Amino acid sequence: SSLEGTEKGHLNLAASETASHFITLLLAQFRKIHPGITFNLQIHNRKGLLNCLKSNQVDLVIMGQTPKDMDLISEPFMNNPLVIIGPGEQNSKLSGIKKLSELMEEQFVVREPGSGTRIAMERFFSAHKIQLNTSMEMPNNGAIKQAVSAGLGLGIVSLHTLQQELALDQIQVLNVKEMPIMRIWYIVHQKQKVISPAMEVFKQFVIKQTQPIWTKKYPFLLKHL
Amino acid sequence: SSLEGTEKGHLNLAASETASHFITLLLAQFRKIHPGITFNLQIHNRKGLLNCLKSNQVDLVIMGQTPKDMDLISEPFMNNPLVIIGPGEQNSKLSGIKKLSELMEEQFVVREPGSGTRIAMERFFSAHKIQLNTSMEMPNNGAIKQAVSAGLGLGIVSLHTLQQELALDQIQVLNVKEMPIMRIWYIVHQKQKVISPAMEVFKQFVIKQTQPIWTKKYPFLLKHL
Numbered sequence: 001s002s003l004e005g006t007e008k009g010h011l012n013l014a015a016s017e018t019a020s021h022f023i024t025l026l027l028a029q030f031r032k033i034h035p036g037i038t039f040n041l042q043i044h045n046r047k048g049l050l051n052c053l054k055s056n057q058v059d060l061v062i063m064g065q066t067p068k069d070m071d072l073i074s075e076p077f078m079n080n081p082l083v084i085i086g087p088g089e090q091n092s093k094l095s096g097i098k099k100l101s102e103l104m105e106e107q108f109v110v111r112e113p114g115s116g117t118r119i120a121m122e123r124f125f126s127a128h129k130i131q132l133n134t135s136m137e138m139p140n141n142g143a144i145k146q147a148v149s150a151g152l153g154l155g156i157v158s159l160h161t162l163q164q165e166l167a168l169d170q171i172q173v174l175n176v177k178e179m180p181i182m183r184i185w186y187i188v189h190q191k192q193k194v195i196s197p198a199m200e201v202f203k204q205f206v207i208k209q210t211q212p213i214w215t216k217k218y219p220f221l222l223k224h225l
Numbered sequence: 226s227s228l229e230g231t232e233k234g235h236l237n238l239a240a241s242e243t244a245s246h247f248i249t250l251l252l253a254q255f256r257k258i259h260p261g262i263t264f265n266l267q268i269h270n271r272k273g274l275l276n277c278l279k280s281n282q283v284d285l286v287i288m289g290q291t292p293k294d295m296d297l298i299s300e301p302f303m304n305n306p307l308v309i310i311g312p313g314e315q316n317s318k319l320s321g322i323k324k325l326s327e328l329m330e331e332q333f334v335v336r337e338p339g340s341g342t343r344i345a346m347e348r349f350f351s352a353h354k355i356q357l358n359t360s361m362e363m364p365n366n367g368a369i370k371q372a373v374s375a376g377l378g379l380g381i382v383s384l385h386t387l388q389q390e391l392a393l394d395q396i397q398v399l400n401v402k403e404m405p406i407m408r409i410w411y412i413v414h415q416k417q418k419v420i421s422p423a424m425e426v427f428k429q430f431v432i433k434q435t436q437p438i439w440t441k442k443y444p445f446l447l448k449h450l
Contacts, residue, residue, distance in 0.1 A: 020368045028375035043364050139268045142367045143245045150253035164389040 009198025011039040014052045015062040016116060017140050018080075018158045019185065022214045023062055029213055030205055037198045045139075047114035053190060059199050061188045062206070064116040071191040077207045078214070081159045081180035082120060083173045087149050094154075100130050100178050107135035107153035109144050116183075117141075121156045124181045145171060156181075163218040185210070234423025236264040239277045240287040241341060242365050243305075243383045244410065247439045248287055254438055255430055262423045270364075272339035278415060284424050286413045287431070289341040296416040302432045303439070306384045306405035307345060308398045312374050319379075325355050325403050332360035332378040334369050341408075342366075346381045349406045370396060381406075388443040410435070 015023045020043050027039065044052065052058045053072065066074045084103070086094040097103065110132075111118040125132055135153045138144045141161040148155040149170045159180065165171035187206045189199070215222050240248045245268050252264065269277065277283045278297065291299045309328070311319040322328065335357075336343040350357055360378045363369045366386040373380040374395045384405065390396035412431045414424070440447050 017365070017367070020363075021371060024368065024371040024375045024377060027372075028377050031377070041361060041363070041368075043368050136266060138245075138266070140242070140365060140367070142242070142365070143249065143266075143268050146246060146249040147252075150249045152249060152253050152256070164393060164395075168389060168392055170389075 007034060008036040009038075009196055011037060011060065011198055011202055012042075012058045013039055013060055013062070013202075014042040014044060014049055014058040016049060016064065017043050017045060018117065018161055019062040021141075021158075021160050021163070022210060025217060026206065026210055026213060029209065030202065033205075034198075034201065037202070039202075045112070045114045046116040046119070053188065056190060056193075059189060059193070059196070060203060060206075063186060063188060064120065064183050066186060066188050072188050073191055073193075074186040074188045075203070075207060076184045076186050078185045078211045080183040080185050082117060082124075082156055082183060083159050083162075083180045084176055085145070085148050085155045085157060085162070085165075085171045086174055087151050087171065089169050089172050094172065094174060097174050098177055100125075100128055100176060103154070103176070104131060104133070106133065108132045109136045109138055109147040109153040109155045110134045111141075111144065112137055112139050117156065117158065120181055120183055128178065158183075159221060160214070163221060166220060232259060233261040234263075234421055236262060236285065236423055236427055237267075237283045238264055238285055238287070238427075239267040239269060239274055239283045241274060241289065242268050242270060243289075243342060243386055244287040246366075246383075246385050246388070247435060250442060251431065251435055251438060254434065255427065258430075259423075259426065262427070264427075270337070270339045271341040271344070278413065281415060281418075284414060284418070284421070285428060285431075288411060288413060289345065289408050291411060291413050297413050298416055298418075299411040299413045300428070300432055301409045301411050303410045303436045305408040305410050307342060307349075307381055307408060308384050308387075308405045309401055310370070310373050310380045310382060310387070310390075310396045311399055312376050312396065314394050314397050319397065319399060322399050323402055325350075325353055325401060328379070328401070329356060329358070331358065333357045334361045334363055334372045334378040334380045335359045336366075336369065337362055337364050342381065342383060345406055345408055353403065383408075384446060385439070388446060391445060 049061050049063045053061055066072050141157050144155045144157055145165055162171060187203055274286050274288045278286055291297050361372060366382050369380045369382055370390055387396060412428055
């Protein structure tokens with residue numbers, strides 16, 4: 001029957017490093033309900049994910065906005081707020097920053113040029129005619145958060161990477177008026193892809209369950225959403 | 226004077242993703258004492274770091290054991306214990322695991338083949354004639370820890386990546402008799418490199434200050450060292 005079909009299968013998944021923060025929790029829940037569906041998960045930056053889609057190496061990709069010039073089906077399933085972060089809670093100078101223009105006096109630790117976060121950040125600040133000083137470039141969110149927490153500069157990361165740092169007061173989210181930069185998470189596949197029952201059941205699970213599972217686990221993220 | 230020389234300069238640094246957990250804290254302290262020395266930091270896995278050294282792209286590299294067939298100067302400065310991790314503290318089955326052979330019944334989430342942690346892990350288990358079941362491969366420690374914490378398997382990571390997860394009880398370190406796998410952190414440069422005063426002052430800072438700075442910040446790591 002078609003029901004049995006949904007209960008067996010293998011999924012080749014890929015996600016951005018940022019999405020890997022919630023996707024592992026999601027996969028763990030999915031596996032409990034569908035133990036017959038196995039999967040592997042690759043993590044790449046935006047450039048790498050687009051290569052995976054072009055070469056048809058994966059079934060489904062979790063990422064930010066996809067380019068319009070590729071034949072893809074992209075379905076949105078959760079907001080992805082990019083926020084400005086600084087070290088800890090005890091810095092009154094930082095918590096006093098309310099305007100974008102005040103950020104020009106600060107140093108920033110940023111992601112590498114191929115990253116979706118970096119692209120979204122540059123587009124946003126260019127639109128607001130703000131020039132940021134970048135003191136360091138880091139290839140993943142972990143290194144950015146560590147550098148920010150150690151006092152090497154401010155950073156811009158997805159709120160979805162911050163659950164531990166907020167719980168431990170290692171990072172503060174700055175209260176700048178125009179922020180967050182709101183992006184959206186998509187689940188994506190090639191248009192010509194034959195959709196297996198396992199793909200369909202996983203896709204619907206991601207669309208319906210990601211936000212409830214994630215915010216149930218980390219309710220304090222809700223106040224920033 | 227030679228003292229002035231040490232106070233100005235630029236350093237091109239590279240570190241493994243695992244080392245990035247402590248190197249950012251170290252750089253922040255270093256910058257306070259030597260504000261005239263600027264630096265940039267690349268993060269690569271072992272393979273990428275060896276390429277940096279071969280092509281002479283960087284001044285100093287922080288990494289695990291270097292290969293003997295390259296003309297390098299490697300100085301050890303801190304232990305790097307690799308530990309077996311499982312989800313949270315409330316799993317009595319996991320905390321009951323004491324023998325390596327019991328690990329063969331578990332699923333493991335592992336790093337990619339080019340990673341130093343992966344190489345050290347494979348060497349260790351092969352020497353002990355233990356075959357691990359690997360259920361998933363992840364390209365960074367963050368994804369491994371998230372997968373382990375979500376219940377997707379056990380993992381093997383450097384203790385130096387666990388400061389937040391241990392503080393939040395998201396991860397437990399298993400108490401297996403033969404563990405940890407003890408590796409060592411090295412600061413490395415090409416043998417023929419001309420050592421600038423900035424390189425020398427940073428190298429000595431890393432060798433003398435890393436362990437005190439790191440364990441002062443995260444004293445609970447000491448009980449696992």
